[in-house]
Amino acid sequence: MNEVWIRRINGLQLFIVGIIILIPIYWMVGSSFKPPADVTAYPPKFIFEPTLANYHDLFSTTPFFRYLLNSIIVAGGSTLLGLALGMPAAFVVSWSRVNWPAVLVLAARMAPGMIFLLPWYMMFREVGLIGSHISMVLAYSVITLPIAIWVLLPFFDQVPRSILEAAQVDGCNTLRVLWRVAIPMVMPGIVVTTILCFVFSWNYFLFALILSNGETKTLIAASFNFIGEGATNWGTLMAAATMIALPPLVLAGLMQRWLVSGLVVGAVKG
Amino acid sequence: MSSITFEKVEKNFGEINVIPPFDLEIFDEELVVFVGPSGCGKSTLLRIICGLETISAGDLYIGDRRVNDLSPSQRDIAMVFQDYALYPHMTVRQNMTFALEIQGLGQKEINARVDRVANQLQIVPYLGRRPRALSGGQRQRVAMGRAMVREPRAFLFDEPLSNLDAKLRVDVRTEIKALSQSLRTTMVFVTHDQVEAMTLSDRIVVLNEGIIQQVGTPEEVYDTPANAFVAGFMGSPSMNMFGVRREGDDLRLQDGTTIASDGRIARAVATTGATDLILGVRPEHLSVCSSEDADVAVDILVVEPLGSDTLCSFELGNKRCIARMDPELRPKTGDRLPLRINRKRAHLFEANDAGRCLTSSTGG
Numbered sequence: 001m002n003e004v005w006i007r008r009i010n011g012l013q014l015f016i017v018g019i020i021i022l023i024p025i026y027w028m029v030g031s032s033f034k035p036p037a038d039v040t041a042y043p044p045k046f047i048f049e050p051t052l053a054n055y056h057d058l059f060s061t062t063p064f065f066r067y068l069l070n071s072i073i074v075a076g077g078s079t080l081l082g083l084a085l086g087m088p089a090a091f092v093v094s095w096s097r098v099n100w101p102a103v104l105v106l107a108a109r110m111a112p113g114m115i116f117l118l119p120w121y122m123m124f125r126e127v128g129l130i131g132s133h134i135s136m137v138l139a140y141s142v143i144t145l146p147i148a149i150w151v152l153l154p155f156f157d158q159v160p161r162s163i164l165e166a167a168q169v170d171g172c173n174t175l176r177v178l179w180r181v182a183i184p185m186v187m188p189g190i191v192v193t194t195i196l197c198f199v200f201s202w203n204y205f206l207f208a209l210i211l212s213n214g215e216t217k218t219l220i221a222a223s224f225n226f227i228g229e230g231a232t233n234w235g236t237l238m239a240a241a242t243m244i245a246l247p248p249l250v251l252a253g254l255m256q257r258w259l260v261s262g263l264v265v266g267a268v269k270g
Numbered sequence: 271m272s273s274i275t276f277e278k279v280e281k282n283f284g285e286i287n288v289i290p291p292f293d294l295e296i297f298d299e300e301l302v303v304f305v306g307p308s309g310c311g312k313s314t315l316l317r318i319i320c321g322l323e324t325i326s327a328g329d330l331y332i333g334d335r336r337v338n339d340l341s342p343s344q345r346d347i348a349m350v351f352q353d354y355a356l357y358p359h360m361t362v363r364q365n366m367t368f369a370l371e372i373q374g375l376g377q378k379e380i381n382a383r384v385d386r387v388a389n390q391l392q393i394v395p396y397l398g399r400r401p402r403a404l405s406g407g408q409r410q411r412v413a414m415g416r417a418m419v420r421e422p423r424a425f426l427f428d429e430p431l432s433n434l435d436a437k438l439r440v441d442v443r444t445e446i447k448a449l450s451q452s453l454r455t456t457m458v459f460v461t462h463d464q465v466e467a468m469t470l471s472d473r474i475v476v477l478n479e480g481i482i483q484q485v486g487t488p489e490e491v492y493d494t495p496a497n498a499f500v501a502g503f504m505g506s507p508s509m510n511m512f513g514v515r516r517e518g519d520d521l522r523l524q525d526g527t528t529i530a531s532d533g534r535i536a537r538a539v540a541t542t543g544a545t546d547l548i549l550g551v552r553p554e555h556l557s558v559c560s561s562e563d564a565d566v567a568v569d570i571l572v573v574e575p576l577g578s579d580t581l582c583s584f585e586l587g588n589k590r591c592i593a594r595m596d597p598e599l600r601p602k603t604g605d606r607l608p609l610r611i612n613r614k615r616a617h618l619f620e621a622n623d624a625g626r627c628l629t630s631s632t633g634g
Binding site (some may be wrong): 168169171183187 | 322347351352356360
């Protein structure tokens, strides 16, 4: 097959994948600007008069910014916790070449979240932490810790061992080798890990639904309120979904170059 | 005092014993080179000294202090790595100050040391650069500078010249030699290049499979090799080795050529009852002579002019051999040349695994 055809097939694949990814986003953003009657119209209306009514409804009827703050606290806190535990863990796994702890953490991540929820719920209830940010940050670290370890591992693997040994000979203990030498060398990996941890915990629904209360509800859990038993306010739900999706999308867009290169490292070495 | 003493030091990796009980004393201010083929354990020994490898048995002393259980950071040893191992996120100056900051030295002292060493190594213009903006030779200097600013008890060099091109390697080798003479600090240098070993060292430790084959000055190792391994490893081109059969006092090559024995070789032959031996002759100890004086006449197969010498390859005793000749002779491929073996410099070895040299102990 000649190169022209390979390029055409690649282009077609990209187009199909792009459509599959972009249509739901288009649908979500478009619906958020549609008048309530047009949101559920059949056949769907592609030409409509855009309105901010759904956003007005969202901001006036819900404590949107409190939910936003909760999401930032929970996603940010669990990202920091995941990094704080994941960086040394990945470093030691890479250094010692003993992989089983990382595999164990990954296995925990593969398990359905529901498995963790019941024991957590009981434990947090015992210590009076149900509905607190702390309980959610701890719970969400189950998502961020494996990401941190597995994304950072190939980055640490790429650090020449001799450089770490040179630091030891220069007088560093293990913690100092990590802090002064290894971490600065894997900074692109840490940026990628931060983004991924933040996005994954930002978007994770189940833990917040069970562990939060009215005060600490995150955006993603609060959006569930718009789905009623009888009538669902689709326009406001789409406005909320758009607002929820915005921070991760902006973050990913800003860091796109690092994100792609970081994920490629993971793909090749991991 | 920063002598380094190995007392029955052993190293095992799992079930595999890579360093059998190893005894050696490296004296204060001495430059010792560990040389041997890949996998002979020389780098492992270096890593044992600096604490990057643990010891499976035995004791290691730096000065009077037993250091078996000390971490690398506690040993006050500096090491120059094969790939330089500079910190890529730090400038040259930061690379050099890093260890000093950890030691807790004052800024004034740190600056004084860095400036002094940078001047000595002529790296002042690069102090603000990152390692990626330096050439291989400059990186090499920075790696040495990083070690030197620490003023450690001993320097370790792990094949630091192997990543340099041939010309730079010679220049840096000379610099290291000059440094070792001016710094007067114990140095251990690891290389597989016997020319580096010969040119740099006060003493050479020739290793094979973790076992010391010979320890001695470059001249001792070259002129009186302890066994066939040392004789074959040291010297470039390698020593010519011929399987010979003893016939009375004389030696007969596999192709039937008889080499008349003289007093020294005869004395060596007399020390053993073995019939099969190995005759070792360095390329420079084969000389062109008149037909009457010749031990052998050979057909030149390849001529390699080096400028200062000319290397001529030929076959003798069913083996490819090399003779180092005066370029004035202008030998040509296909020439038939009469050669004489310099018996005062030839060696006789046992033809077993140990390959013990029989001439080293019998004198010239």
